Amino acid sequence: MVTAPTSSRAFPHSRNSLNLFRLILAAAVLFAHAFYITGNGTGPMLHGENLGGWAVAGFFVLSGFLITGSRLRHGTGEFLVHRIARIYPAFLVCLVVTAFVFAPVAGLIERGELGGFFTTPVTPLEYIWANIGLQINSYNISWTLGTVPYPGAWNGSLWTLYYEFFCYIIVWTLGFLAIFRKTVWFPIALWVVSVGIHATMGFWGRLGLDASFGLLFKLLPFFLGGVVAYVVFDRWGMRTWVGIASLIAAAVPIILVPGFGGQLAAPLLAYGLLWLSTVVRQPRLIATHDVSYGFYIYAWPTAQLLVLVGAAGLGIWGFMAVNVLATLVFAAASWFLVERPVMRVTRRGRAVPVARSGAPVSESST
Structure with a gap:
């Protein structure tokens, strides 16, 4: 199902498929991680990055x-x-559920009892405390996950949230600057600098900057590429031919330039994906309920439990199918019980926009 976009228009914030696109991206992360978690190698790779990284x-x-x-x-x-309301409460609940639901269940499956579970480092409480600031410092809980192909790692997806929130703080700071609000060239310059830093990471590493610096500047150019797309749309609108050309042009550095081709393509990738989100329609259910975040944060621990109960025996594709269904249960619970109630409290008094189709715009993007 497609719409027929006009040649030039503003980005339709109330009529797009970004919820669907984020859910697809979260599913791609699940797909990539399934290979590691089941012991089936790395899955498809491009320039040393698996599908989850892309x-x-x-x-x-x-x-x-x-x-x-x-x-x-x-x-x-x-x-x-x-x-904070959008990212942190669900993250904290995920830590608690992993420590006091997922991990004990895993322990019972692996050993049939929980002797030493609450006292063996990293204890459940130590796991929560170590990671409570969004930066993931501990992946294991007690002696659990010692019998799986990817041992000791309860959630290999959460590490990106620290850097995403760091990007939020960067944009929050930039918002104080008149030059950021008034010119497109300043955001473009910031993106160029971020790509340059990532491309010369060997030099910065020799100065003693740690891995966190490298990870930030691996991801920041992509985020700033989205910032550039916003200011471009805000000033010149969206054109169909530019959207198509952006998707094609983005593929060139991604495929041909190892190391920093993705970062170099970020604004083009942003423009192309955003344009595509106005062409592809999403189901009304997904438009109303954005379960992509919950899907992202629960896919890994759900997969580890499925391995323990023998789901890897279904083959990689069968395992992925079961993992998707199981993860959707936790993602829906996260949305209805944590994310949406918290956002409604923080946005109390503000009307939720309604799309022309009659479906309310997802509260996650407000």
Whole structure:
């Protein structure tokens, strides 16, 4: 199903398929991680990056676009409250559920009892405390996950959230600058600098900067690519032929330039994906309920439990299918019980926009 876009128009914030696109990207991360978790190698790779890494790049370009719009629409305090409400409560609940539900169940499956579970480092409480600041410092919980192909790692997806929130803070800071609000060239210059730093990471590493610096500047160019797309759309609107050309042009550096081709293509990738989100329609259910975040944060621990109960015996594709269904249960619970209620409290008094089709715009993008 497609719509017939006009040759030039503003980005339709209330009529797009970004919820669907984010869910697809989260599913791509699940797909990539399934190979590691079941002991079936790395899966498809491009320039040393698996499909999950490229999906994360897609997340960051879309996030850069949406977060810039949020920063320019809201006051400084309101923006921070909304961003914390969107990312942190569900993250914290995921830590607690992993430590006190997933891990004990795994322990019972592996040993039939929980002797020493609550006292063997890293204890469940130590796991929560080590990771409570979004930066993931501990992946294991007690002695669990010692019998799986990817041992000791309860959630290999959460590490990106620290860097995503760091990008939020960068945009929040930039929002104080008149030059950021008034010219497209300043965001473009920031993106160019970020790509340059990533491309010369060997030099920065020799200066003693740690791995966190490298990971930030691996992801920041994608986020700033989304920022550039926002200011371009804001000033010149969206054109169909530019969207098509952007997708084609983005593929060139991604395929041909190892090391930093994705970062070099980020604004083109952002423009192309955003244009595509106005062409492809999403089901009304997905438009109303954005379960992509919950899907992303629960896919890995769900997969580890499925391995313990023998689901890897279904083959890689059968395992992925079961993992998708199981993860959707936790993602829906996260949305209905945590994410949506928290966002409604923080946005109380603000009307939820309604699309022309009658479906409310997902609260996750406001």
